[in-house]
Amino acid sequence: MHLVDYLTIYSGLALELLLLWRVGKARLFKHYPFFSSYFLYTFVRSFVLFFLFALHSRAFVTIYWPSNLIGAFLWFAIVWEVFRQTFPRDSRLRRVAAEIFVGVLLLLALVFYLSGPQLVGHPVSEFMRKVGLSVAVSVLTILGLARYFRVSLGRNLWGMAVGILALASSYIANFAAIDLSPAIRPLWSRIGPLAFLLMLSIWVVTLWSYDPNPKPVASDVPAHEQARSFWEKRWAAIGTTIRRAVKP
Amino acid sequence: MNQLIFLLILGCLLFLFSLFALLNAPPRNNTTPEAMEALSKIISLPGLDFMYAGFLFQESDYRWILRETGQRSVAEQLRRDRRRLALSWLRQLQTDVFALWRFRRLLTTYGVPTTVREEAGVARKAVAVLFLLLGLRVFVALFGPFSFWRMAAGIQSGVQRFSRGCGATLGRVPMCKLAELEEYWRSLETAHVSS
Numbered sequence: 001m002h003l004v005d006y007l008t009i010y011s012g013l014a015l016e017l018l019l020l021w022r023v024g025k026a027r028l029f030k031h032y033p034f035f036s037s038y039f040l041y042t043f044v045r046s047f048v049l050f051f052l053f054a055l056h057s058r059a060f061v062t063i064y065w066p067s068n069l070i071g072a073f074l075w076f077a078i079v080w081e082v083f084r085q086t087f088p089r090d091s092r093l094r095r096v097a098a099e100i101f102v103g104v105l106l107l108l109a110l111v112f113y114l115s116g117p118q119l120v121g122h123p124v125s126e127f128m129r130k131v132g133l134s135v136a137v138s139v140l141t142i143l144g145l146a147r148y149f150r151v152s153l154g155r156n157l158w159g160m161a162v163g164i165l166a167l168a169s170s171y172i173a174n175f176a177a178i179d180l181s182p183a184i185r186p187l188w189s190r191i192g193p194l195a196f197l198l199m200l201s202i203w204v205v206t207l208w209s210y211d212p213n214p215k216p217v218a219s220d221v222p223a224h225e226q227a228r229s230f231w232e233k234r235w236a237a238i239g240t241t242i243r244r245a246v247k248p
Numbered sequence: 249m250n251q252l253i254f255l256l257i258l259g260c261l262l263f264l265f266s267l268f269a270l271l272n273a274p275p276r277n278n279t280t281p282e283a284m285e286a287l288s289k290i291i292s293l294p295g296l297d298f299m300y301a302g303f304l305f306q307e308s309d310y311r312w313i314l315r316e317t318g319q320r321s322v323a324e325q326l327r328r329d330r331r332r333l334a335l336s337w338l339r340q341l342q343t344d345v346f347a348l349w350r351f352r353r354l355l356t357t358y359g360v361p362t363t364v365r366e367e368a369g370v371a372r373k374a375v376a377v378l379f380l381l382l383g384l385r386v387f388v389a390l391f392g393p394f395s396f397w398r399m400a401a402g403i404q405s406g407v408q409r410f411s412r413g414c415g416a417t418l419g420r421v422p423m424c425k426l427a428e429l430e431e432y433w434r435s436l437e438t439a440h441v442s443s
Contacts, residue, residue: 115251120251120252121252129255132259133255133258140262143269152274153274154274155273155274158273158274159273162266162269162273165265165269166263166266166267168262169258169259169260169261169263169266170259170263171259172256172258172259172262173255173256173258173259174259176252176253176255176256176259177256179252180249180252180253195263202270
């Protein structure tokens with residue numbers, strides 16, 4: 001192993017410890033449970049793999065890829081966290097946003113279906129590319145919807161979304177390049193861990209303290225009620241006037 | 249093969265996009281709407297609340313009068329009036345900064361948890377904003393308001409950030425203590441005005 005690999009491993013562990021401390025201190029577990037579940041899984045996985053690696057255990061090879069595939073699948077937990085925080089249950093936009101979001105995912109599933117059942121490259125690479133692409137498209141859809149409907153994102157949600165987008169997009173490029181030419185595999189095998197470090201750095205900075213989405217200004221309910229009753233009275237008066245005009 | 253090349257390019261583009269998105273991250277917001285509402289209830293900030301300050305520094309109507317009517321004296325009168333109004337607004341903004349700084353010091357005296365570093369930061373920000381305000385007032389008095397709208401907007405957002413900092417500190421005061429604090433602040437302000 002090269003020095004770069006050791007640096008990557010140790011800085012990754014240090015960043016994970018730092019993020020765990022911040023997430024605990026800012027009580028983000030309570031605010032972002034789905035994000036926290038992914039992060040805790042990654043944290044436990046990294047330390048288990050680190051100790052297995054340090055002990056030269058054969059179990060390292062056995063559990064590395066299955067746990068990586070589960071981790072990639074858990075990216076959807078972050079996508080869901082970003083969605084549910086951007087369009088919370090009491091938001092009137094939630095239904096519209098959910099319909100568009102599901103529509104985009106169905107479209108993506110159709111593209112996967114039309115691309116045929118044959119595998120391009122290794123099955124693990126194929127799985128990683130497809131999960132990465134689905135996550136990237138989902139995050140971009142949510143960010144696009146938020147921008148379209150003028151929903152402001154807080155620093156926490158922004159960091160989560162951009163961090164996972166950076167990781168997912170690097171996986172798409174990484175696993176495509178690995179299957180394209182085995183000769184460039186050594187170079188690209190470093191990209192994944194470095195993208196993971198980048199994601200952790202983004203999360204450490206943006207999740208340093210609890211910074212939720214700004215709440216929209218509450219509508220003036222009494223004024224709306226007053227306007228509605230005024231309109232209803234006028235509407236009733238118009239009916240009476242028309243009836244009088246038709247039948248004098 | 250084509251699919252892999254397409255995905256490689258797409259992945260690289262998305263990665264670059266995420267790096268670009270990082271540059272546009274929303275600023276840190278450590279104030280709550282409740283704290284800002286409480287702050288605006290306790291302190292009156294007419295300079296900061298004045299929404300039309302930008303108009304004072306725009307020269308479009310001055311140019312329009314010169315171009316369409318050719319009456320230089322009227323245009324010059326407009327410029328003088330704008331300068332007077334801009335200076336008046338800047339004075340008001342300065343008063344707001346002093347009020348915010350006094351209020352921030354009161355919060356420290358009141359026992360809001362803070363650190364020496366935080367206090368030094370507050371003092372540094374207040375001095376910087378006041379220094380810039382003084383400079384802008386001198387420039388506006390000498391050269392008129394029309395060339396300084398960018399600077400004025402920058403200083404106004406600086407004062408807004410300063411007030412948000414005060415709001416964040418006020419957010420650490422328990423809600424049940426706010427009425428007492430407000431009353432104490434009013435009594436101090438009355439004493440300050442009468443002295």
